[in-house]
Amino acid sequence: MDLNTHVIQEKQTGPTTQKSNKFIVAGIVGNILEWFDYGIYGYFAVAISANFFPANDPMVSLILSFMVFGLGFVARPIGGILFGHFGDKIGRKNTLSITVILMGGSTFIMGILPTYAQIGLAAPIILAVVRLLQGISAGGEWGSAVSFLGEYAKPNRRAFIVSFSQVGSAAGLLLGSLTGLLISSIVSAEALNAWAWRPAFLLGIVIAAFGIYVRRNVEETPVFQEAKDKHNQEQPLLSIFKEHKLRMLTVFLLISGALVTYWLILSFMPTYISSFLKLPLSSGFSLTAITLIVYMIALPIAGLLADIFGRKPIMLIGSGGIVVFSYPLFNVLANTTSYASMATVVSLLAIIFALFQGPNTVAMSELFPANVRVSGFSVPYQLASAVFAGTAMMAATWLIDKTGNVMMVPIYMCATMVITLCATIFLYKETRHVSYDK
Numbered sequence: 001m002d003l004n005t006h007v008i009q010e011k012q013t014g015p016t017t018q019k020s021n022k023f024i025v026a027g028i029v030g031n032i033l034e035w036f037d038y039g040i041y042g043y044f045a046v047a048i049s050a051n052f053f054p055a056n057d058p059m060v061s062l063i064l065s066f067m068v069f070g071l072g073f074v075a076r077p078i079g080g081i082l083f084g085h086f087g088d089k090i091g092r093k094n095t096l097s098i099t100v101i102l103m104g105g106s107t108f109i110m111g112i113l114p115t116y117a118q119i120g121l122a123a124p125i126i127l128a129v130v131r132l133l134q135g136i137s138a139g140g141e142w143g144s145a146v147s148f149l150g151e152y153a154k155p156n157r158r159a160f161i162v163s164f165s166q167v168g169s170a171a172g173l174l175l176g177s178l179t180g181l182l183i184s185s186i187v188s189a190e191a192l193n194a195w196a197w198r199p200a201f202l203l204g205i206v207i208a209a210f211g212i213y214v215r216r217n218v219e220e221t222p223v224f225q226e227a228k229d230k231h232n233q234e235q236p237l238l239s240i241f242k243e244h245k246l247r248m249l250t251v252f253l254l255i256s257g258a259l260v261t262y263w264l265i266l267s268f269m270p271t272y273i274s275s276f277l278k279l280p281l282s283s284g285f286s287l288t289a290i291t292l293i294v295y296m297i298a299l300p301i302a303g304l305l306a307d308i309f310g311r312k313p314i315m316l317i318g319s320g321g322i323v324v325f326s327y328p329l330f331n332v333l334a335n336t337t338s339y340a341s342m343a344t345v346v347s348l349l350a351i352i353f354a355l356f357q358g359p360n361t362v363a364m365s366e367l368f369p370a371n372v373r374v375s376g377f378s379v380p381y382q383l384a385s386a387v388f389a390g391t392a393m394m395a396a397t398w399l400i401d402k403t404g405n406v407m408m409v410p411i412y413m414c415a416t417m418v419i420t421l422c423a424t425i426f427l428y429k430e431t432r433h434v435s436y437d438k
Contacts, residue, residue, distance in 0.1 A: 024161065026093075026218045027149040028168025029211040030100045030141045035169040037107040037134060037204055039176030041069055043270050043285065044197040045393075051115040051193070052124045059401055062275070066394035068128050073390025075135030080375075080382030081237065083140020087374030088236035091228075092148040093220045095140060095374075097212060102137035104208020106130050111201030139385070143378030146365050150436055151223035156307055158436065162362035163303030166354075167296050173266050174292040176200065180270065181285035223437045227370040236375040240368070244376050247367040250427045252380040254364055257420030258356060259389035261322055261413050265349050266291060268393045268409075276406045277334060283342075290343050295350040302358025310432045311359040311366075312424065318356025319421040323414050325352060330410035356420075366431035369438055388416060 041048065049058070049065035079099075087095040109130050116123045146165050153161035179200045187196040240248060264272075269291065270284030306314045326349065333345045368376035392412075399408035 022214075023152045023218060024149065024164050026096070026214045027145050027152075028164055028171070029207070029214055030096055030103065031145055031165055031168035032172040032175065033100060033103050033107070033204060033207040033211060034134075034138045034141055035172030036176045036207060037103065037110075037172075037201070038069075038072065038138070039173035039267055040179060040197075040200045041110075043176055043180035043267070043288075044192075044200065045069070045271055046275070046281075047193045047197040048127075051117075052127050054116055059397075062271075063394060063397055063401075064124075066397060068124065068131055070390035070394055071128055072131040072135035072138065073386045075132040076139030076382035076385045076390075077379065079136035079139025079141075080143065080378035081139075082136070084143050084375035084378035085235075085237055086140070087144040087147065087378070088372055089228075091220045091224055092144045092151070092374065093215060093218060095144045096148065097215045099137045099141040099144070100208055100211040100215065103134060103141065104205050104211070106134040106137065107201050107204025107208070111198045111204070139378065139382040142381060143365075143374040146361055146377065147224075147373045148221060150362060150365055151221035151370070153436075155436065158366075159306035159311065159359050159362045159432075160300055160303035162365065163299045163358045166299050166357050166361055170266065170292045170296045170299070174289060174296070177270075177285050177288045177292060179203065181282060181289060184282055184285060223370050226437065230371065236372045237379075239372045240376040240379065244368060244372065246427075248376060248380040250367060250423060251364045251377060252384045253419055253423035254360060254428060255381055255384045255420070256388045256423075257319070257322075257413075257417035258353075258360060259385060260392045260416040261326075261353055262357070263389055263392040264396055264409055264413050265346070265353060266295065268396060269346070271393070272396075272406075272409060276400055279337075283339065287339075287342055287346050291346040291350045294347045295354050298351045298354035299358045302355045303362070305355075306359030306362070306432070310430050311363040312428060312430045314359045315356050315363065315424050315428070316421075318352060318354070318358075318360075319417055319424055321352035321355065322349075322417045323421055325349075326413050326417075327407070327410040330407060334406050363428065363431050366434045366436065370436070 045062060045065050049061035052068075053061045053064040055061045055064070083095050083099060086098070110127070113126060113130070114123055142165075146162055149165055150158055150162045183196050183200065184192055266288065269288045270281060273279045273284035273287065274281040302314055302318070329345045329349055333342055336342060364381065365373060365377050396409050396412060399412060400406055
């Protein structure tokens with residue numbers, strides 16, 4: 001089906017405000033848990049490296065820790081394929097219920113896992129397995145959550161509503177950042193490395209329980225029900241590789257640079273500030289919290305702008321802004337000791353990036369018809385996650401270690417964001433008027 005053949009025919013109707021709020025919470029709670037877990041791993045990377053990857057060189061331990069962190073991203077395509085299929089066959093709601101249970105259980109195991117000193121080599125091996133399970137669940141969560149939100153949204157507010165999926169991700173990272181800030185503020189560095197990182201992971205089971213409760217009390221989307229009735233015998237995975245290869249390539253390229261930017265701005269910052277800029281870890285956590293708060297506020301605004309002016313113009317401003325301004329902004333960050341200046345820099349980075357991410361999520365999902373939306377969106381997105389997101393912090397750490405230049409972070413960010421900018425210009429065609437129920 002050609003993208004232009006399902007131009008908008010939707011009625012300008014949607015759920016009531018009360019129901020909309022319930023559907024938004026149900027859609028984003030898994031993202032909150034997912035990114036809370038991913039975030040606290042990044043925030044407590046130094047402690048995890050000391051407990052599970054002891055080495056004479058702390059930098060080697062840190063790189064090994066980020067390698068295992070990256071395993072979660074390597075597994076995400078498996079989750080995208082597996083749960084993408086389920087999302088298109090058994091429904092968005094049912095798939096979301098499964099993924100939140102798997103994520104919550106894996107996060108809890110992280111909190112009780114014995115260290116290398118206690119059980120030897122088995123500790124990092126089990127850690128790697130847990131990260132793989134987390135990656136599979138995360139890979140299955142995203143596509144179903146975005147489709148769930150988009151299919152319940154009014155057509156003229158779809159970018160705004162779907163932007164809350166990104167708000168949920170940022171909220172999870174913020175919760176992780178605040179948890180890290182609180183723990184690092186009340187315990188000593190020795191206690192943090194010894195045991196105080198564990199309670200953060202144990203909190204995951206609480207978020208998971210809330211997610212299960214909320215998702216059991218919402219209905220499946222009418223769009224999925226209609227698509228299932230019309231295409232019940234079709235195999236989504238076969239369809240996307242047969243009919244939608246160019247759109248999948250577009251998604252892969254649109255998200256590649258954005259994933260690197262996302263992790264280097266929103267998760268790597270505490271490690272960057274403490275390990276490379278030699279400032280207190282608490283400053284890294286608090287600056288990350290500021291970044292996430294600004295990002296969360298800017299995302300829905302970017303979504304509203306995309307509903308008014310179109311996805312592509314706003315995405316071009318955001319991706320172009322990262323390419324042009326990230327290096328000079330990081331240069332200020334690396335050469336100032338003023339907390340106010342640093343807070344201003346990270347806030348500007350968050351706003352610029354939100355201008356791209358706000359409309360980008362809905363734009364990628366709008367490329368696919370309803371019967372293959374979760375699979376078509378999830379598979380290339382999670383493949384890009386494995387290649388770019390999973391290696392972002394490890395690559396940044398390695399580049400700085402090899403060159404001695406802390407400005408390798410924005411250089412690497414700009415290089416990958418150029419890919420996304422080119423895809424936005426040359427491959428992506430405006431989807432604001434595309435019907436979401438066809």
